[in-house]
Amino acid sequence: MYVYDEFDRTLLNERVAEFRDQIKRRLSGELTEEEFRPLRLMNGTYLQLHAYMLRISIPYGTISSKQMRMLAYVARRYDRGYGHFTTRQNIQFHWIKLEELPDAMADLASVGLHGMQTSGNCVRNISTDQWAGVARDEIEDPRLYAEILRQHLTIHPEFSFLPRKFKIGVTGAMPDRAAVRMHDLGLWLKRSETGEIGFEVAVGGGLGRTPYLAQTIKPFLPRRDLLGYVEAILRVYNQYGRRDNVWKARIKILVHALGAEKFAQEVEAEFQSAKEYSPVLDDTLIAEIAGRFAYPDYDKLADNPAELQAGFRDERFRAWYFNAVSPHRVPGYAIVTISLKPEGMTPGDCTADKMELLADLADRYCFGELRNGHEQNLCLPSVRQRDLHELWLKLDAAELALANVNLITDIIACPGLDYCSLANARAIPVAMEITRRFANLELQRNIGRLHINISGCINACGHHHIGHIGILGVEKNDQEFYQITLGGKADENARLGTLIGPAVPYDKVADIVEDIVAAYIELRARPDEIFVDTVKRVGIQPFKDRVYAVH
Amino acid sequence: MTSPLDQKLRIDGPVAITANRLTDGAVIHRARQGGWTTDLAAALVVTTSEEAIALLKEAAGQGTLVVGDYAAPVEIAVDGKILPGNLRERIRCAGPTFELPRVPVGV
Numbered sequence: 001m002y003v004y005d006e007f008d009r010t011l012l013n014e015r016v017a018e019f020r021d022q023i024k025r026r027l028s029g030e031l032t033e034e035e036f037r038p039l040r041l042m043n044g045t046y047l048q049l050h051a052y053m054l055r056i057s058i059p060y061g062t063i064s065s066k067q068m069r070m071l072a073y074v075a076r077r078y079d080r081g082y083g084h085f086t087t088r089q090n091i092q093f094h095w096i097k098l099e100e101l102p103d104a105m106a107d108l109a110s111v112g113l114h115g116m117q118t119s120g121n122c123v124r125n126i127s128t129d130q131w132a133g134v135a136r137d138e139i140e141d142p143r144l145y146a147e148i149l150r151q152h153l154t155i156h157p158e159f160s161f162l163p164r165k166f167k168i169g170v171t172g173a174m175p176d177r178a179a180v181r182m183h184d185l186g187l188w189l190k191r192s193e194t195g196e197i198g199f200e201v202a203v204g205g206g207l208g209r210t211p212y213l214a215q216t217i218k219p220f221l222p223r224r225d226l227l228g229y230v231e232a233i234l235r236v237y238n239q240y241g242r243r244d245n246v247w248k249a250r251i252k253i254l255v256h257a258l259g260a261e262k263f264a265q266e267v268e269a270e271f272q273s274a275k276e277y278s279p280v281l282d283d284t285l286i287a288e289i290a291g292r293f294a295y296p297d298y299d300k301l302a303d304n305p306a307e308l309q310a311g312f313r314d315e316r317f318r319a320w321y322f323n324a325v326s327p328h329r330v331p332g333y334a335i336v337t338i339s340l341k342p343e344g345m346t347p348g349d350c351t352a353d354k355m356e357l358l359a360d361l362a363d364r365y366c367f368g369e370l371r372n373g374h375e376q377n378l379c380l381p382s383v384r385q386r387d388l389h390e391l392w393l394k395l396d397a398a399e400l401a402l403a404n405v406n407l408i409t410d411i412i413a414c415p416g417l418d419y420c421s422l423a424n425a426r427a428i429p430v431a432m433e434i435t436r437r438f439a440n441l442e443l444q445r446n447i448g449r450l451h452i453n454i455s456g457c458i459n460a461c462g463h464h465h466i467g468h469i470g471i472l473g474v475e476k477n478d479q480e481f482y483q484i485t486l487g488g489k490a491d492e493n494a495r496l497g498t499l500i501g502p503a504v505p506y507d508k509v510a511d512i513v514e515d516i517v518a519a520y521i522e523l524r525a526r527p528d529e530i531f532v533d534t535v536k537r538v539g540i541q542p543f544k545d546r547v548y549a550v551h
Numbered sequence: 552m553t554s555p556l557d558q559k560l561r562i563d564g565p566v567a568i569t570a571n572r573l574t575d576g577a578v579i580h581r582a583r584q585g586g587w588t589t590d591l592a593a594a595l596v597v598t599t600s601e602e603a604i605a606l607l608k609e610a611a612g613q614g615t616l617v618v619g620d621y622a623a624p625v626e627i628a629v630d631g632k633i634l635p636g637n638l639r640e641r642i643r644c645a646g647p648t649f650e651l652p653r654v655p656v657g658v
């Protein structure tokens with residue numbers, strides 16, 4: 001876990017004081033709403049349908065038990081006793097009062113949390129693999145580079161007023177768990193044939209109204225050039241990005257208009273011309289930042305201890321283990337995913353009491369550390385295998401030991417029309433109804449891996465384009481309708497889903513999902529051919545026939 | 552639902568002037584008695600764009616009280632009760648359409 005220094009703390013405290021003053025001036029009328037709005041957005045504060053919403057970033061999804069306790073405190077003290085984990089490693093509080101916001105921000109800042117870079121046309125909170133540093137399949141911990149980029153780019157004057165927001169995703173592992181191709185800038189740690197560490201660099205990804213996958217512009221960038229090259233990308237974007245039209249301002253539009261090759265040439269030319277003055281990421285700097293990451297002091301243990309074997313006698317534990325527990329890079333340890341997708345509840349919501357329990361469990365079993373990823377779940381990254389059964393008993397008692405990770409009820413959904421002022425339609429109740437239809441775990445297991453993503457409008461916060469089944473809320477004559485796409489995928493072979501036909505009304509969506517799943521069960525070549533592979537093999541026509549014949 | 556910010560002020564039915572309260576974001580409506588109310592039943596309902604525009608102009612001068620004011624459709628029930636005119640407004644008045652997470656009593 002990264003340990004903040006005096007500089008970070010001072011910066012945060014100054015920011016809180018500044019925002020406190022801005023809020024005071026807004027409340028007294030000294031600032032108009034037009035003047036205040038960009039200032040509050042820079043601090044992650046939005047006005048939603050029925051309250052203010054505060055978005056707090058969780059850099060690279062890493063969160064300490066102390067921070068989790070503070071989130072619980074803020075949820076209770078300033079909100080309605082819960083928070084909502086988003087698809088971009090943030091947490092949102094949906095019922096914040098403007099007059100109490102400065103105190104909430106000060107409390108959060110006391111544990112190094114803030115709302116900076118969660119909004120505005122700047123480099124946003126950098127996202128990464130929630131298993132960073134513990135995954136078995138990792139080249140190097142990507143958080144190191146996410147942190148270096150964060151430090152270099154946070155409130156950087158040249159990059160604080162970009163044409164539009166700029167999202168960076170970094171991963172050190174294959175498979176890609178950070179949906180890197182969905183980002184404005186995607187970085188994969190790679191090792192060259194000579195063993196040198198560097199990055200594959202891709203630009204121009206993003207969902208929303210015009211979805212694109214990021215295209216590789218540099219197959220291997222030596223890591224010493226990382227900062228200079230990223231600066232060059234941002235400079236080319238700053239220069240040519242469309243500031244005249246908010247719908248065309250993202251870098252993806254520029255990359256698409258120029259072509260990836262031409263864009264790469266522009267970046268290369270900029271990089272070469274500024275090279276002399278560019279910051280170099282040398283080994284000393286990397287070591288310095290690496291030194292500020294406190295890694296757990298792992299015990300020397302063996303895999304598959306007797307305690308774990310004994311636990312397997314419990315069938316429910318076994319079901320949970322094979323669903324929610326993953327291999328760790330250190331023998332004797334495991335990664336535990338905690339699904340925040342109980343039947344009939346809002347995906348990603350977590351109550352203050354659950355946050356506190358998880359903080360306690362993190363202290364007891366996981367070096368005081370938790371994670372969150374874009375799937376809106378939490379994770380205990382380093383649990384001794386011998387403690388797994390004991391941990392499971394405690395999670396189970398709190399209804400937190402769900403065995404639906406990556407299954408059909410592990411739905412990703414944005415807040416939609418129940419909260420969001422930009423929404424066309426609701427997303428959460430659609431997710432809730434689907435989880436009720438597929439509540440039976442046996443049925444879910446039989447269906448196998450299947451990701452459903454739901455967004456309440458074209459802004460695509462629920463990442464519907466990359467859902468195996470994507471559901472997008474649209475509006476027709478003041479009524480909620482939904483477009484359904486099939487075959488999207490977020491991993492290293494990312495793909496955008498294909499629309500199956502006309503939008504369907506709200507009360508038909510869950511029926512249609514059932515039809516699609518029934519068609520899949522009939523069409524799959526083998527029980528282990530997962531949904532998205534069947535769609536790829538047979539195309540969308542058989543699903544379309546089924547859905548539109550019946551309804 | 553079309554964002555009210557995108558709507559032209561063309562009124563084809565009864566509307567109430569609605570906004571969020573600056574201090575806490577709560578949904579408020581221009582009241583019949585003057586001032587603002589959180590209770591839609593006490594809202595002032597108008598039916599012409601001239602009336603609505605005049606009220607919005609007044610609201611514009613109350614920037615320390617309200618944010619994001621606009622004319623929202625309402626329905627008048629047979630018993631005269633004022634109801635939100637569409638789903639978006641229903642959610643604004645009544646909150647999310649599902650039960651919020653269970654928070655243990657006494658917490």
Ligand code: SF4
Binds near residue numbers: 417421423461
């Ligand atoms: S996708 Fe649309 S409705 Fe959903 S949170 Fe984003 S802006 Fe709001």
